[in-house]
Amino acid sequence: MDLTxxxxxxxxxxxxxxxxxxxxxxxSLIFGVTRIVNFAHGSFYMxxxxxAYSLVERLGIGATAGIGFWGSLVLASLLVGAIGALVEVVVLRRIYKSTELFQLLATFALVLIINDFVLWLWGPEELLGRRAPGLTGSIDLLGRPYPTYNLFLIVVGPAVLALMWLLLTRTRWGVLVRAATQDREMLGALGVNQAWLFTGVFALGAMLAGLGGAIQLPREPASLVLDLKAIGEAFIIVVVGGxxxxxxAYVAALLIAEIKAICIGLGNMHILGVEVSFSKLTLVVEFLVMALVLVFRPWGLMGRPQAASRNMAPAEAPLRPSSPQFKLLMMGVVAILASLPVLTDWFPYAPVLAQDVLIAVLFATSLHFIMGPGGMHSFGHSAYYGLGAYGAAILFKAVMMPMPLALALAPIVAGIGALLFGWFCVRLSGVYLTMLTLAFSQIVWSIVFQWDSFTGGSNGLIGVWPSSWLSGSAYFYLTLAVVVLSILLLRRILFAPFGVALRAGRDSTLRADAIGIDVKRVQWIAFVIAGIFGGLAGALYVxxxxxxxxxxxxxxKSVDGLVMVLLGGVQTLMGPIVGAxxxxxxxxxxxxxxEYWRALFGGVILLLVMVFPQGIAGFARQAGDWWAHRQTARMALRSEKEKQA
Structure with a gap:
């Protein structure tokens, strides 16, 4: 090992x-005050x-390059803070009373919009910034040069931490911020303008993210993938730290960054005659750390235990059986889908799109099974979709199993994964549950991505086709039958006593425990059921x-599933179908x-979140209930008038 x-x-x-x-x-600051899990925070970093790149190219050249460069970094962070304040006033202020998941969906829409805005303004190419004036050299580190700019970055973190401590503990504004993290309602009762306090906090949080991106300019090129990369790492650090x-957050950042650095420094080593590649662990080590912390200390290293948010909401309305008219409508939809292969002369692309939609419907329905009736918000459901897909492909290609048998056994592979991960996940709640599902999903992704000899690595697996008797439209009809039967089975489970127990645990864990329901066991079983059907969707896809x-x-892929469920509505069984x-x-x-489809798509999602806060299917059900109530009231009024006459 090279010590230097x-x-x-x-x-x-x-x-x-x-x-x-x-x-x-x-x-962390934004979440502590506003309770919004801001998925667009990585976009502020980007x-x-x-x-900073644009400002440095204009101001950081010539005789005043030093002042222009450092002034550009500060000005860039201030401009990002102003953009964050604008986003909070225009968009987020209107969804504070929405559920966490709808807030997450709205901020995800902002990610799409901002990403395409950056693409339109700066183009798709990576942009490499100038070196920092005055810090372009290096120091001698045991005979090896080491960049001076890195030493500057080492000092920045503790300096910002100290400034934030002074701001939050030695100023009146900081006292109000800390009070808001403890009891926002009491703060409002004391006459504090919460709206502008939230705006200030959001602007400060966005400014810090912008500063974090700006100071990376001499080290890292500006690219369109930085937003999701940054938000993933930021979420992990916030959850690990509390x-x-x-x-x-600072302790967690140090812990994760140093563990990754150690893995890179160790490289490839032989341990007991076996070569171990520590450098490959950098893809997954942060998720391993997060999973371990959440398993043994669910509220983070320096956080405080929180009540399970999924049990604090009011009980939802009981599920209602389908009316005869609705059943006829669904039979008509299935009949139309079944007729699509016959109509290829007029609609050649329709069967392909319909098959993709059917697979997406099954994936979204399996996720809704634990999100809606179960109240468990998963950010890693793609793990079971991928396990089902890879399980089918490996059974078919490596084991040489017949295609129908591989398709039938693949969901069991996903179910085993859900059985293992679910045991840990159901012991958490709220954001911590969500992030643990993400950690397990990324661990599975890392294994699949790096196991070249078994999974094909980054190239994947090809040549996984149905049997000859299922070629053409036959596979479409198989997909249609499997998806319809799966949805009916999931629906039947929810109306069975098990489904009632699952919803009881979601609405009130204490009451469910009091009447003898083993809530954790029920949730664990639901987790496995959702994993099995998610794996079936993946097997159909491959x-x-x-x-x-x-x-x-x-x-x-997990985000796609969340968007589908939330677009349709979590409170209705038709939600995931309509949303997908x-x-x-x-x-x-x-x-x-x-070309800028992400911005347009994000705008559509944002509009739907604003107009249909209960989802499309939820809005349709509310409108139907309102119309039925109105008709009943009219009939009652007419009957009363006839009696008086």
Whole structure:
């Protein structure tokens, strides 16, 4: 082991920790006061580095390059803070009373919009910034040069931490912020203008994220992938450190950055005759740390225990059986879908799109099973979709199993994964449950991505096609039958005593325990059921496309599932079906309509969140109930008038 190189990696870890802390501190501050899980926080980081690049190119040259460069970094962070304040006033202020998941959906829409805005303004190419004036050299580190700018970054983190401590403990505004984290309602009762306090906090958090991006300009090129990369790392740090804890964010940033640096420094080593590649662990080590912390200390290293948010909401209305008219309508929809292969002369693309929609419907319905009736918000459901897909592909190609048998056994592979992960997940709640599901999902993704000899690695697996007797439209009809039967089975489970017990645990854990329901066991079983049907969706997908890649287990796939469920509505059983169909049809047509389809799609999502806070299906049910109530009232009034006459 090269001792000098290892020491350099440790210093790199300290420099990386400063940047991670700036982003995570802003996210933690925003969550602590507004209780919004801001998925768009990584976009502020990305805007910071892009705006800094443009300002440096204009102000950081010539005789005043030093002043212009450092002034550009500060100005970029201030501009990002102003953009954050504008976003809070225009968008987020209108959804504070919505559920956490709808807030997450709205901020995800902002990610799409901001990403395409950056693409339109700066283009798709990576932009490499100038070196920092005065810090372009290096120091001698045991005979090896080490960049001076990294030493500057090492100092930035503790300096910002100290300034934030002074701001939050030695100013009246800081006292109000800390009071808001404890009891927002009491703060409002004392006459404090919460709206402008929230705006100030959001602007400060966005400014910190922008500063974190700006100071990375000499080290990292500005690119369009920085938003999701930054928000993933920031979420992990905030959860590991404890939601709302600024010191915890710094400790977590140090811990994760140094562990990653150690893995890089160790490289490949032989332990007991076996070569171990520690460098490959950098893809998953932060998720392993988060999973371990959440398992043994669910509220984070320096956080405080929180009540389970899913049990604090009022009990939802009981599920209602379908009316005869609704059953006829659904039979008509299935009949129309069954007729699509016959109509290929008029609609050649319709069967392909319909098959994709059907698979997405099954995936969204399996996720809704634990999100709606179960009250467990999963951010890693793609793990079971991917396990089902890879399970089918490996059983078919490596084990040489017949395609129908591989399709039937693949959901069991996903179910085993859900059985293992669910045991840990059901012991948490709220944001911590969500982030633990994400951690397990990323661990599975890392294994699939790096196990080249078994899963094909980043190339995936190809040549996974249905049997010859299922070629053409036959596989479409198989998909239609499997999806319809799966939805009916999931619906039957929810109306059975098990489904009633599951919803009872969601509405009130204490009351459910008091009447003898083992809530954790019921939730664990529900987790496994959802994993099995999610795996079935993945197995159907791999045989429909003939290949599978690690993208099937990515965070983006989990986000797609969340968007589908929330668009349709969590409170209704039709929600995931309507949401999945709407999401896929919109995405398909919008992607073909414009280069900036993400912004248009994000705008549509944002509009739907604003107009239909209960989801499309939930809004339709409310409208139907309102109309039925109005008709009943009219009939009663007419009957009363007839009696009086």
């Amino acid at each position: 190189g290892f020491l350099a990696q440790l210093l790199n870890g300290l420099a990386e920790a400063s940047s991670l802390f700036l982003v995570a501190a802003g996210l 805007l910071g580095i892009y705006i 939601m709302g804890s600024i010191p915890g 045989f429909s496309k003939g290949s599978i890649s690690p993208d099937a287990l990515s965070v983006n 169909a709407t999401f896929n049809v919109l995405q398909d047509y919008i992607m073909r309509a414009t």
